[in-house]
Each structure stands twice: as structure tokens, then as C-alpha cells.
Amino acid sequence: MKKLFLSATIVLGGLTSFASTSTSPISNSIVKTISIQDEYTEIKLEEVPSAVTDALKKAYPDAVLSKAYKNAASQYKLDVTVGDKVGSVYANADGTWVKK
Secondary structure (H helix, E strand, O other): OHHHHHHHHHHHHHHHHHHHHHOOOOOOOOOOOOOOOOOOEEEOHHHOOHHHHHHHHHHOOOOEEEEEEEOOOOEEEEEEEEOOEEEEEEEEOOOOEEOO
8 A cells, every 4th residue: 555655646746747847937029020111102014114114124034014113202113023933123213223
């Protein structure tokens, strides 16, 4: 009987230590992401100046223009597809590229 009682105590003690090590305090962290945009509004593809489309054809001959956007500073954001890659390029109204 003593051995049974001792075995039960050892097993319970082992489970208690296992339970206490497996539960660690949970820390909640809040990550805030702030996205700053230059307030581009979508425009029709026909509204993109020819200087911008010519610059696009010269820089990326295989590019397909899918969407165009314009901001108050007359800068254009062009969503383009080249092969299987999709991305955005930025240009001024005169067709010079803008780094963003």
C-alpha cells in the first residue's frame, strides 16, 4: 500500500511540474502599421499622357498597363504586368520616372 501511495505521489508530482512548465505567460503585442499614400485617384487608361505611356513602352517593352492613378501633383502611379510579375511604377506628367 505504501508503494502504491508513493507511486501516485510521484506521478502527481511529475504531472504538476509538467503542467507548470508548459504554461508560460502569454504576452500580447500590438503592432500598428501606418500606410502613407499620396492620395492617388484612379483614372482611365486613356487619360494617361502619351509621354508617360511612351516612357513605359521604352523602359518596359513587354509591360501591360492594367490600372493608372494620378495625384494632385500630377504624378502617375501605373500598375503594370511584365510576364508573370505585377508591380507599380511612378512617373511625372512629362514621362520622367519618380522613385517611391
